[in-house]
Amino acid sequence: MRQNAGDDDRGNAPAAGRSVLVPVGPSSTLRETIEYVVDSALDSHETGTADAPTDGASEDRSADASGAPDGRSEAVSAGSDEADGTADVDSAHHDSRPVVHFVYVHAPDEFDPADETPELDDAEELLDRVRVWAEEDAGGEDRIEIRTDTVGKDQYLFSPADVAATLIDAARARGAGRIVLDPEYDPGIGAPLLRPLAYELSRDATLSIEEAPVQQRVRRAPLVGRSSARRIGALTGLSFLFYQVLAGAVSPFDLVTGSITAIVVAGTLSRISLSRDPTPTQTPMRLVRFLVYVPYLLWEIVVANLVVAAVILDPRKEIDPTMVRIEPAVYGALPITSLANSITLTPGTLTVRVQGRELLIHTLLPSAREDLFDGSLERGVRFVFYGRRAMRIDSLSDRDVAEIVPSQGNDASGSNGGDGS
Amino acid sequence: MSLPLLLGGDLDAFVADAFLVGAALFVVLAIALLYRVVKGPTMQDRVLAVNVLGTNTVVVLALLSVGLGEESLLDVALIYALLNFLMAVAISKFTVDRGGVI
Amino acid sequence: MNEFRAIAIVACVLIGLFFTLVSTVGVLRLPDIYTRAHTASQADTLGAGFALAGVALAIGTDATAVKAVLLLFFMFVTNPTAAHAIARAAHEDGIVPWATEDGAEGAHSGAGAEDSGTVPADSGGDVQ
Numbered sequence: 001m002r003q004n005a006g007d008d009d010r011g012n013a014p015a016a017g018r019s020v021l022v023p024v025g026p027s028s029t030l031r032e033t034i035e036y037v038v039d040s041a042l043d044s045h046e047t048g049t050a051d052a053p054t055d056g057a058s059e060d061r062s063a064d065a066s067g068a069p070d071g072r073s074e075a076v077s078a079g080s081d082e083a084d085g086t087a088d089v090d091s092a093h094h095d096s097r098p099v100v101h102f103v104y105v106h107a108p109d110e111f112d113p114a115d116e117t118p119e120l121d122d123a124e125e126l127l128d129r130v131r132v133w134a135e136e137d138a139g140g141e142d143r144i145e146i147r148t149d150t151v152g153k154d155q156y157l158f159s160p161a162d163v164a165a166t167l168i169d170a171a172r173a174r175g176a177g178r179i180v181l182d183p184e185y186d187p188g189i190g191a192p193l194l195r196p197l198a199y200e201l202s203r204d205a206t207l208s209i210e211e212a213p214v215q216q217r218v219r220r221a222p223l224v225g226r227s228s229a230r231r232i233g234a235l236t237g238l239s240f241l242f243y244q245v246l247a248g249a250v251s252p253f254d255l256v257t258g259s260i261t262a263i264v265v266a267g268t269l270s271r272i273s274l275s276r277d278p279t280p281t282q283t284p285m286r287l288v289r290f291l292v293y294v295p296y297l298l299w300e301i302v303v304a305n306l307v308v309a310a311v312i313l314d315p316r317k318e319i320d321p322t323m324v325r326i327e328p329a330v331y332g333a334l335p336i337t338s339l340a341n342s343i344t345l346t347p348g349t350l351t352v353r354v355q356g357r358e359l360l361i362h363t364l365l366p367s368a369r370e371d372l373f374d375g376s377l378e379r380g381v382r383f384v385f386y387g388r389r390a391m392r393i394d395s396l397s398d399r400d401v402a403e404i405v406p407s408q409g410n411d412a413s414g415s416n417g418g419d420g421s
Numbered sequence: 422m423s424l425p426l427l428l429g430g431d432l433d434a435f436v437a438d439a440f441l442v443g444a445a446l447f448v449v450l451a452i453a454l455l456y457r458v459v460k461g462p463t464m465q466d467r468v469l470a471v472n473v474l475g476t477n478t479v480v481v482l483a484l485l486s487v488g489l490g491e492e493s494l495l496d497v498a499l500i501y502a503l504l505n506f507l508m509a510v511a512i513s514k515f516t517v518d519r520g521g522v523i
Numbered sequence: 524m525n526e527f528r529a530i531a532i533v534a535c536v537l538i539g540l541f542f543t544l545v546s547t548v549g550v551l552r553l554p555d556i557y558t559r560a561h562t563a564s565q566a567d568t569l570g571a572g573f574a575l576a577g578v579a580l581a582i583g584t585d586a587t588a589v590k591a592v593l594l595l596f597f598m599f600v601t602n603p604t605a606a607h608a609i610a611r612a613a614h615e616d617g618i619v620p621w622a623t624e625d626g627a628e629g630a631h632s633g634a635g636a637e638d639s640g641t642v643p644a645d646s647g648g649d650v651q
Contacts, residue, residue: 248586312549312562319558321557321620322622340607344565350610352607352611436533440536443540456551469556472563473563476602479571495591495594499590499594503597506601509608513609
């Protein structure tokens, strides 16, 4: 599964061990690969700095790292983590953060001057998503350094050897000593690529090549996830707090019954109520940013409500209902839900369907449509979940991910036109 | 309506009355919504109208709890809001053939 | 209770009434399920929100005020979700959205919303 061709020569590249290069493309195991890479990078980094412990945060992290792989994807093998940890210890003595480079390799059949721009946009969007995921896994921007880039833009790569040479050059240029391959990675040159690519890469003796030990996650029931001590703890605390709020005055009776109820609730419902472990650094930050977002959202709601109220109460004004479809740059169940809920709360727009990241939205007025395409709510949700930096994003219409669905309802999403009464 | 304020009357009683009058007006709006519940035409229209009516009921309960000084009505309102939400989601889910909503 | 707080409370309840009136008129008067869901989820949520804010203000610093705030927060989460569930059920049922007569361009076609709403003026009138 892995080729350790380069381990012996590690000493030649002093800074190499801290830095990992990962070629990324639109593959089905991309998410798991990123998680594995980030976990192993943090893991090896902290194994290396373990002699200067610890402010509590790194303890959390190591506990998290050991719990996370089997918590999220069935196929991660725990054994390879240790091997990587030891391999990288010697070079991890610098106190800087571990660096992970994600590169997008441009494929030849996409290399068409006529539609170059859309493809570049795809690459940008993919790298943007990769960065968000990686920072999410790392538990904060300051834990790890993520760099994203594209390579092969001005070359014509048509064989695994070419891609391998480009990747090796890229790794050298960035001082990366390790390349992790996504098992489903395919930069789009047609034939099955991974085996030949891994072989070509392994011919370079100074690099350590590894295939991320992930498999495509098996399809499982949509609601029931896995449980963990941290989830149960968080849910117990939340339930207990809720119980005390409802009870009003705090009394010994309420404390006892509240504790029992909270434990029962958390034990039975932890599998469906939280889909990720809450982290001590990220979750409070999100809550704080959410509290900043709420007044902004309320203001938007009130203003837009007045506009819609005028239209509804004044019989002379016309409505212009239209279905639109957008694909916002937020990822994961909770961010999508927040955005869909915010959109529905804002007058003039109503989320009708959510399929993956694609939202089908019914808009009442042209002005509401323009506001939606302007993407201010998307920016707000990105601010809450990904931080201030993620707010700098073009509007939805500029990114070409918003379109108007033709009226008369034949919108190709499976509705069969039957009458509903 | 602002007369008691100008006269410097009993503010507490005035606010309580205001809540009761407000609750009555909310009830009037809820009755108006019954038109859509009866008329339809689609099942979803009725569910939607009942949902809005339920929201009105929650507000009426909350207003009454302050207007009458019955704190426990607020708990009733909380439970009613929960049931109202469950009603809308459950009917939406189970009346669609594929049952794919949420 | 000082006058300022009393005025704020009454103002909250009145604004809440206004937006609930808007939502009621919308549900009665707008032409199809999707447009009705708009007012049901939005104006109604805001109306309930203002009224509950008035309730929380009236309770003041008592512990039960937390319940009113909780109720308010709960409304803001569940109402749009319920409206979305209903709209999605309608969409899955194949109900076609109402559109102005000449399609997306027809904002001024004159086929406004009046034809399907028969009693809105009355039901709105006796409230104000």
